[in-house]
Amino acid sequence: MKTKIKKHLNNLNINRLKTLKPVFYKIIFSLVVILCVLTFKALNFKSTKWVLSKIKYTIEYETDLRSSGKEVYRKVQGLVKDSKNVLTVFNLDSKVKYPLPIKGELYRSYEKDINEGIDIKSTDENDPKSIITGRVKDIYLQEKQGYFVIIEQEKMEITYGYLSKSYVSKGDSIDTETPIGSLGTNKDGNKYLRIELKVDGRYKNPLDYIDVK
Secondary structure: OHHHHHHHHHHHHHHHHHHHHHHHHHHHHHHHHHHHHHHHHHHOOOOHHHHHHHHHHHHHHOOOHHHHHHHHHHHHHHHHOOHHHHHHHOOOOOOOOEEOOOOEEEEEOOEOOOEOOEEEEEOOOOOOEOOOOEEEEEEEEEOOOEEEEEEEEOOEEEEEEEEEEEOOOOOOEEOOOOEOEEEOEOOOOOEEEEEEEEEOOEEEOHHHOEEOO
8 A cells, every 4th residue: 555655656746847847948948048138139249130039039939949059059159259258248358447436537657667557637526436346455645645545356456546535444345436535636736646556466557457538
Protein backbone atom coordinates (compact mmCIF):
# COMPACT_ATOMS: atom_id res chain seq x y z
CA MET A 1 0.00 0.00 0.00
CA LYS A 2 2.80 2.40 0.96
CA THR A 3 4.57 1.59 -2.30
CA LYS A 4 1.46 2.46 -4.33
CA ILE A 5 1.00 5.76 -2.48
CA LYS A 6 4.66 6.64 -2.98
CA LYS A 7 4.43 5.81 -6.67
CA HIS A 8 1.27 7.89 -7.00
CA LEU A 9 2.96 10.88 -5.33
CA ASN A 10 5.97 10.55 -7.62
CA ASN A 11 3.68 10.57 -10.64
CA LEU A 12 1.97 13.71 -9.34
CA ASN A 13 5.31 15.46 -8.89
CA ILE A 14 6.41 14.49 -12.40
CA ASN A 15 3.15 15.77 -13.86
CA ARG A 16 3.52 19.05 -11.98
CA LEU A 17 7.05 19.47 -13.28
CA LYS A 18 5.88 18.78 -16.82
CA THR A 19 3.18 21.42 -16.41
CA LEU A 20 5.50 24.03 -14.88
CA LYS A 21 8.38 23.45 -17.30
CA PRO A 22 6.80 25.27 -20.30
CA VAL A 23 5.75 28.15 -18.02
CA PHE A 24 9.29 28.42 -16.68
CA TYR A 25 10.74 28.48 -20.20
CA LYS A 26 8.28 31.19 -21.24
CA ILE A 27 9.27 33.36 -18.27
CA ILE A 28 12.98 32.94 -19.04
CA PHE A 29 12.38 33.67 -22.73
CA SER A 30 10.39 36.80 -21.88
CA LEU A 31 13.16 38.10 -19.63
CA VAL A 32 15.77 37.44 -22.32
CA VAL A 33 13.65 39.26 -24.91
CA ILE A 34 13.23 42.29 -22.63
CA LEU A 35 16.98 42.39 -21.95
CA CYS A 36 17.76 42.11 -25.67
CA VAL A 37 15.35 44.91 -26.58
CA LEU A 38 16.76 47.26 -23.94
CA THR A 39 20.35 46.42 -24.89
CA PHE A 40 19.96 46.86 -28.63
CA LYS A 41 18.01 50.09 -28.22
CA ALA A 42 20.86 51.43 -26.10
CA LEU A 43 23.52 50.27 -28.57
CA ASN A 44 21.73 51.88 -31.52
CA PHE A 45 23.92 50.29 -34.20
CA LYS A 46 23.00 50.03 -37.87
CA SER A 47 21.78 46.46 -37.33
CA THR A 48 19.71 47.32 -34.27
CA LYS A 49 16.45 47.72 -36.20
CA TRP A 50 16.96 44.37 -37.92
CA VAL A 51 17.54 42.54 -34.63
CA LEU A 52 14.52 44.16 -32.97
CA SER A 53 12.29 43.35 -35.94
CA LYS A 54 13.48 39.74 -35.84
CA ILE A 55 12.64 39.47 -32.14
CA LYS A 56 9.21 41.01 -32.76
CA TYR A 57 8.53 38.62 -35.66
CA THR A 58 9.53 35.63 -33.52
CA ILE A 59 7.13 36.66 -30.75
CA GLU A 60 4.17 37.52 -33.01
CA TYR A 61 4.34 34.56 -35.38
CA GLU A 62 5.96 31.92 -33.13
CA THR A 63 8.61 30.96 -35.66
CA ASP A 64 11.25 28.35 -34.93
CA LEU A 65 13.27 29.81 -32.05
CA ARG A 66 16.31 27.72 -32.90
CA SER A 67 16.69 28.94 -36.49
CA SER A 68 15.72 32.50 -35.61
CA GLY A 69 18.12 32.43 -32.68
CA LYS A 70 21.00 31.38 -34.91
CA GLU A 71 20.25 34.21 -37.32
CA VAL A 72 20.08 36.76 -34.51
CA TYR A 73 23.30 35.35 -33.03
CA ARG A 74 25.16 35.92 -36.31
CA LYS A 75 24.03 39.53 -36.33
CA VAL A 76 24.98 39.98 -32.68
CA GLN A 77 28.49 38.72 -33.43
CA GLY A 78 28.89 41.57 -35.89
CA LEU A 79 27.64 44.09 -33.33
CA VAL A 80 29.98 42.91 -30.60
CA LYS A 81 33.00 43.65 -32.80
CA ASP A 82 32.44 47.31 -31.98
CA SER A 83 33.60 46.71 -28.41
CA LYS A 84 34.05 50.37 -27.57
CA ASN A 85 30.35 51.16 -27.95
CA VAL A 86 29.35 47.99 -26.12
CA LEU A 87 31.57 48.87 -23.16
CA THR A 88 30.20 52.40 -23.05
CA VAL A 89 26.61 51.11 -22.80
CA PHE A 90 27.48 48.93 -19.82
CA ASN A 91 29.84 51.52 -18.25
CA LEU A 92 32.77 49.11 -18.41
CA ASP A 93 35.12 51.46 -20.21
CA SER A 94 38.10 52.22 -17.97
CA LYS A 95 37.94 55.88 -18.98
CA VAL A 96 34.35 56.90 -18.52
CA LYS A 97 33.83 60.59 -19.21
CA TYR A 98 32.55 62.34 -16.09
CA PRO A 99 30.87 65.76 -16.24
CA LEU A 100 32.68 68.85 -15.01
CA PRO A 101 32.17 69.68 -11.30
CA ILE A 102 31.21 73.22 -12.36
CA LYS A 103 30.18 75.02 -15.51
CA GLY A 104 33.35 76.41 -16.96
CA GLU A 105 36.11 76.27 -19.53
CA LEU A 106 39.62 74.87 -19.56
CA TYR A 107 42.11 77.50 -18.40
CA ARG A 108 45.28 75.46 -17.90
CA SER A 109 46.02 72.00 -19.31
CA TYR A 110 47.75 68.96 -17.85
CA GLU A 111 51.50 68.59 -18.44
CA LYS A 112 53.17 65.43 -17.18
CA ASP A 113 55.76 66.09 -14.44
CA ILE A 114 55.18 69.85 -14.83
CA ASN A 115 51.52 70.54 -14.11
CA GLU A 116 49.87 67.40 -12.71
CA GLY A 117 46.33 68.69 -13.06
CA ILE A 118 44.04 71.12 -14.83
CA ASP A 119 42.52 74.50 -13.96
CA ILE A 120 38.90 75.25 -14.85
CA LYS A 121 37.67 78.82 -15.13
CA SER A 122 34.17 79.01 -13.66
CA THR A 123 31.45 80.59 -15.78
CA ASP A 124 28.68 80.64 -13.16
CA GLU A 125 28.18 81.13 -9.43
CA ASN A 126 27.38 77.53 -8.50
CA ASP A 127 29.59 75.63 -6.08
CA PRO A 128 31.58 72.68 -7.47
CA LYS A 129 30.13 69.21 -6.83
CA SER A 130 31.86 65.87 -6.65
CA ILE A 131 31.86 63.95 -9.93
CA ILE A 132 32.14 60.58 -8.17
CA THR A 133 30.64 58.91 -5.14
CA GLY A 134 33.21 58.16 -2.49
CA ARG A 135 34.80 59.26 0.75
CA VAL A 136 36.71 62.39 1.73
CA LYS A 137 40.25 61.13 2.21
CA ASP A 138 41.85 64.39 3.28
CA ILE A 139 41.51 68.18 3.38
CA TYR A 140 44.43 70.57 3.57
CA LEU A 141 45.04 74.29 3.30
CA GLN A 142 47.71 75.54 0.94
CA GLU A 143 49.00 79.08 1.37
CA LYS A 144 47.62 81.55 -1.20
CA GLN A 145 45.79 78.72 -3.02
CA GLY A 146 43.05 77.84 -0.57
CA TYR A 147 41.62 74.51 0.52
CA PHE A 148 42.20 71.23 -1.30
CA VAL A 149 39.75 68.35 -0.86
CA ILE A 150 40.74 64.80 -1.82
CA ILE A 151 37.92 62.36 -2.59
CA GLU A 152 38.65 58.68 -3.13
CA GLN A 153 36.67 55.92 -4.81
CA GLU A 154 38.40 52.53 -4.86
CA LYS A 155 41.58 53.08 -6.95
CA MET A 156 40.73 56.63 -8.01
CA GLU A 157 41.47 59.88 -6.19
CA ILE A 158 40.28 63.30 -7.28
CA THR A 159 41.56 66.50 -5.71
CA TYR A 160 39.55 69.72 -5.88
CA GLY A 161 41.52 72.87 -5.11
CA TYR A 162 41.43 76.68 -4.94
CA LEU A 163 38.50 76.54 -2.52
CA SER A 164 37.90 79.46 -0.17
CA LYS A 165 35.81 77.21 2.05
CA SER A 166 35.21 73.45 2.40
CA TYR A 167 31.69 72.14 2.96
CA VAL A 168 32.83 68.60 3.75
CA SER A 169 34.95 66.99 6.45
CA LYS A 170 37.52 64.22 6.40
CA GLY A 171 35.83 60.82 6.42
CA ASP A 172 32.51 62.06 4.99
CA SER A 173 30.72 59.85 2.47
CA ILE A 174 29.58 61.88 -0.52
CA ASP A 175 27.77 61.46 -3.82
CA THR A 176 27.57 63.37 -7.08
CA GLU A 177 25.07 65.84 -5.62
CA THR A 178 27.36 66.87 -2.76
CA PRO A 179 28.78 70.43 -2.97
CA ILE A 180 32.46 70.31 -2.05
CA GLY A 181 33.06 73.94 -1.19
CA SER A 182 33.02 77.49 -2.48
CA LEU A 183 35.49 78.99 -4.94
CA GLY A 184 37.52 82.03 -4.06
CA THR A 185 37.85 85.00 -6.40
CA ASN A 186 41.26 85.48 -8.01
CA LYS A 187 43.05 88.82 -8.47
CA ASP A 188 41.75 88.97 -12.05
CA GLY A 189 38.17 88.78 -10.75
CA ASN A 190 37.59 85.22 -11.96
CA LYS A 191 37.03 81.98 -10.05
CA TYR A 192 39.09 78.88 -10.76
CA LEU A 193 38.85 75.22 -9.77
CA ARG A 194 41.92 73.01 -9.57
CA ILE A 195 41.41 69.33 -10.46
CA GLU A 196 44.01 66.60 -9.99
CA LEU A 197 43.32 62.92 -10.64
CA LYS A 198 45.18 59.79 -9.58
CA VAL A 199 44.62 56.13 -10.41
CA ASP A 200 46.55 53.55 -8.38
CA GLY A 201 48.50 56.41 -6.83
CA ARG A 202 49.72 57.79 -10.17
CA TYR A 203 48.77 61.13 -11.67
CA LYS A 204 46.60 60.93 -14.77
CA ASN A 205 45.44 63.55 -17.22
CA PRO A 206 41.98 64.58 -15.93
CA LEU A 207 40.93 65.34 -19.51
CA ASP A 208 41.03 61.59 -20.21
CA TYR A 209 38.30 61.10 -17.61
CA ILE A 210 36.39 64.38 -17.47
CA ASP A 211 34.34 65.80 -20.31
CA VAL A 212 35.52 69.37 -20.85
CA LYS A 213 33.52 70.76 -23.76
